[in-house]
Amino acid sequence: MTIAQLCLLVACVLPVACAALAKSGGLGKRRRDGGFDNHNPREWLARQQGWRARAHAAQANGWEALPIFLAALFVAHQHQTVQAxxxxxxxxxxxxxxxxxxxxxxxxxWLRSLAWLAGLAACVALFIVR
Incomplete structure (x- = not known):
């Protein structure tokens, strides 16, 4: 397995980790006491606030970022870009x-947006470098 392939696996797991963070405050509590509601998880997550709501948003953005990273790795492979x-x-x-x-x-x-841009730049670079 190459480092890039391992990175792809990590990129696939990161949104799941964000989901776990978002749900962590509700685990172990009864549903009627505000605990995580696995019957209506999207509604429950939509009611979260603060860092848990942001963890949920980071999860969604992680899934959105995954296709371009996957495509960029595919194109780099197709172009036989130097593995390093x-x-x-x-x-x-x-x-x-x-x-x-x-x-x-x-x-x-503001810093989050810069980090997002850096990730996008890495993907764009994978499309164009040889």
Whole structure:
């Protein structure tokens, strides 16, 4: 497995981790006491506030970012881009996504947007580098 492939796996798991964070406050509580409602999880998540709501939003953005990263890796592979370059850009994408999630959780909107842009830039670079 290449580093880039491992990064793809991490990119697939990050939204799941964000979902776990978003739901963490409601686990172990009864539904009637505000605990996580697995019968209506989307409604329950929509009522969350603060960092849990932001974790849920980071989850959604993680799923939205995944297709372009996957496509970028595919194109880089099709163009037979040097693997070390692909690995480095994939690591950059993951670093940007981790920063994005952390900055989202602590409500640093401007820095979060920069981290998002860095992740997008890594994907664009994967499309064009050889």
């Amino acid at each position: 370059t692909v690995d480095l850009l994939a690591l950059g994408f993951i670093a940007a996504r981790l920063a994005y999630i952390g900055l989202y959780l602590v409500d640093q909107a």
